[in-house]
Amino acid sequence: MKPVNRLLAIVIPVLLICLSGAALTGCDNGASDAAPVVSIQQIDPSNQQEFVRQMVGKYLLLSTHLQNQYQAFKAADDADGFVDYRNSSWTPEYIATKNAYEKVFYNQKAYIYRNQLDGLFDLFFALHKLSVHLKHSMLQKDWALEQQALQKLAQNQAEVNAYLLLAP
Numbered sequence: 001m002k003p004v005n006r007l008l009a010i011v012i013p014v015l016l017i018c019l020s021g022a023a024l025t026g027c028d029n030g031a032s033d034a035a036p037v038v039s040i041q042q043i044d045p046s047n048q049q050e051f052v053r054q055m056v057g058k059y060l061l062l063s064t065h066l067q068n069q070y071q072a073f074k075a076a077d078d079a080d081g082f083v084d085y086r087n088s089s090w091t092p093e094y095i096a097t098k099n100a101y102e103k104v105f106y107n108q109k110a111y112i113y114r115n116q117l118d119g120l121f122d123l124f125f126a127l128h129k130l131s132v133h134l135k136h137s138m139l140q141k142d143w144a145l146e147q148q149a150l151q152k153l154a155q156n157q158a159e160v161n162a163y164l165l166l167a168p
């Protein structure tokens with residue numbers, strides 16, 4: 001696990017810096033001529049590594065934003081604020097991205113299974129359930145559920161990062 005932890009220490013800050021730069025440019029999620037949510041629509045051996053990097057980066061960005069906002073709203077004792085953030089900001093971005101990845105998955109299921117990328121898709125698709133657990137843990141002040149969700153989120157982030165090491 002030490003190489004994964006080292007990778008996390010390097011990859012997460014770099015991704016957050018790079019991806020937060022995109023947010024600073026004033027991207028409008030509602031723009032019709034905006035770049036597609038998933039830039040690689042067809043995975044093949046020549047772009048598989050880049051696809052994995054992009055998917056891992058998007059997972060880490062979404063999960064880190066969710067976790068950071070959860071911690072901030074919890075510190076402010078503002079469950080309603082977190083629910084509003086999750087429902088009106090985080091979830092629409094996640095769903096748009098998930099739908100794009102589902103399309104790639106559906107269209108390339110054989111390639112994805114053959115190249116053992118299905119676990120990465122499974123982890124991405126499971127992120128929504130973790131967000132629901134965090135929402136319920138805050139609303140109900142269920143700190144055992146919170147710990148389970150945060151531990152699972154950390155475990156899944158490490159597993160997602162491991163795909164960077166497997167990419168050809």
